[in-house]
Amino acid sequence: MDHFSYNSGVLHAEEVPLPAIAAAVGTPVYVYSRATLTRHARVFREALSGIARVEIAFAVKSNPNLAVLRVLANEGYGADVVSQGEMDRALAAGMAAEAIVFSGVGKTGSELSAALDAGIGQFNLESEEEGVELAEIATAKGLRAVCALRVNPDVDAGTHAKISTGKADNKFGVAYDRAAAIYGRLSSLPGLEMRGLAVHIGSQITTLEPSRAAFVKMGELMRAIRVAGHTVSHMDLGGGLGVPYRAGEVLPGPAEYGAMVADVVRDWDATICFEPGRVITGNSGVLITEVIRVKPGASAPFVVVDAAMNDLVRPAMYDAWHDFAAVAPSGERFTAHIVGPICESSDTFAMNRETDRVVAGDLAVFRTAGAYGATMANTYNSRPLVPETMVDGAKWAVVADRIQPATILAAERVPEWL
Ligand code: LLP
Numbered sequence: 001m002d003h004f005s006y007n008s009g010v011l012h013a014e015e016v017p018l019p020a021i022a023a024a025v026g027t028p029v030y031v032y033s034r035a036t037l038t039r040h041a042r043v044f045r046e047a048l049s050g051i052a053r054v055e056i057a058f059a060v061k062s063n064p065n066l067a068v069l070r071v072l073a074n075e076g077y078g079a080d081v082v083s084q085g086e087m088d089r090a091l092a093a094g095m096a097a098e099a100i101v102f103s104g105v106g107k108t109g110s111e112l113s114a115a116l117d118a119g120i121g122q123f124n125l126e127s128e129e130e131g132v133e134l135a136e137i138a139t140a141k142g143l144r145a146v147c148a149l150r151v152n153p154d155v156d157a158g159t160h161a162k163i164s165t166g167k168a169d170n171k172f173g174v175a176y177d178r179a180a181a182i183y184g185r186l187s188s189l190p191g192l193e194m195r196g197l198a199v200h201i202g203s204q205i206t207t208l209e210p211s212r213a214a215f216v217k218m219g220e221l222m223r224a225i226r227v228a229g230h231t232v233s234h235m236d237l238g239g240g241l242g243v244p245y246r247a248g249e250v251l252p253g254p255a256e257y258g259a260m261v262a263d264v265v266r267d268w269d270a271t272i273c274f275e276p277g278r279v280i281t282g283n284s285g286v287l288i289t290e291v292i293r294v295k296p297g298a299s300a301p302f303v304v305v306d307a308a309m310n311d312l313v314r315p316a317m318y319d320a321w322h323d324f325a326a327v328a329p330s331g332e333r334f335t336a337h338i339v340g341p342i343c344e345s346s347d348t349f350a351m352n353r354e355t356d357r358v359v360a361g362d363l364a365v366f367r368t369a370g371a372y373g374a375t376m377a378n379t380y381n382s383r384p385l386v387p388e389t390m391v392d393g394a395k396w397a398v399v400a401d402r403i404q405p406a407t408i409l410a411a412e413r414v415p416e417w418l
Pocket residue numbers: 059061062080103104163165200202203204238239240241275276277278279314318371372
């Protein structure tokens with residue numbers, strides 16, 4: 001459920017008509033709904049109420065906007081970060097350092113060092129080598145790094161290949177069969193406090209079975225490691241729960257997911273950590289765009305909008321579907337290709353899409369754009385970096401400026417020898 005709905009024929013975010021934001025900020029522009037973010041954060045937490053000890057670290061990568069992070073900090077969420085940049089954002093948003101989990105396969109020495117200095121709550125180690133390096137850095141500082149070992153359970157999440165992370169050939173975590181031995185070796189290092197295991201098998205997972213299978217395997221591993229005499233007090237089950245991208249699509253939601261996890265972890269006697277991203281932010285955002293013009297095509301007209309693959313890359317990168325809808329629909333429908341202005345054919349949002357009929361100058365939205373939208377934006381074709389806004393009831397504010405090409409140009413230099 002979200003708070004984007006039509007009122008008197010005009011799409012609103014909560015109480016704000018989207019044309020008001022488009023008129024003030026221009027297009028394309030992202031709009032987030034504070035009420036939707038808060039609702040999703042609460043629904044997800046509530047769904048886990050059958051589990052005794054729970055920690056939730058929002059996957060910052062899905063939407064790192066400072067205002068979004070502040071909303072989640074206010075809901076008591078910690079952060080799952082994968083770079084120093086994300087860590088700094090989580091801290092700037094007011095998240096407690098102890099509530100930050102640092103994931104990622106390529107944390108650099110300087111990132112490990114900065115995270116230790118910041119006093120983050122947990123490092124999710126992705127290799128034995130990383131653990132050894134972190135132990136050295138921590139020992140030199142006279143500190144002990146609190147760690148979990150990320151394990152690759154070799155389970156197919158059944159999602160798009162580019163966002164699958166739990167198969168043996170994916171780069172993430174340590175091999176399942178080697179995990180117990182590595183855990184034992186890392187536990188003996190003075191700079192580390194090994195306290196748990198972590199797993200994350202992929203994103204936009206639309207059935208519960210793969211996650212259940214992975215969690216069951218992780219439970220078996222946890223028991224084996226405990227039998228070997230080591231402590232496992234924390235089990236991090238990652239993120240990955242999918243969201244509906246098409247109107248009417250029904251997927252297992254937080255309640256079904258929470259019930260499944262509660263069943264699997266019933267006798268684990270561990271704190272269970274979660275790293276949700278998309279399920280919190282996905283439906284909390286839309287991207288407003290203006291139709292530049294409609295031109296004839298061989299099989300259907302091309303609707304050329306002013307948003308492009310640099311603003312919302314998911315369709316180009318993962319063949320992802322985002323619902324497209326007019327902000328003030330006429331009631332007429334047609335079938336069209338929806339494309340951006342960038343000079344390559346991958347800048348296509350949809351082919352042969354049955355949608356609201358739009359004409360030049362109309363406003364429209366791509367829905368479910370709050371996760372992996374603005375955060376993956378870039379300036380390809382020397383376009384501006386897309387701005388972000390947040391609505392709260394009848395109020396709204398710009399929460400990230402449009403960075404103009406001139407600002408980016410000003411950071412470039414022509415060496416004097418040219
Ligand atoms: N934890 C870890 C270790 C992750 O790698 C990810 C996402 C998450 C949590 C959050 O997963 P979520 O709950 O959002 O599914 N750009 C892609 C998605 C990449 C996801 C990467 N990892 C997309 O637009 O679909």
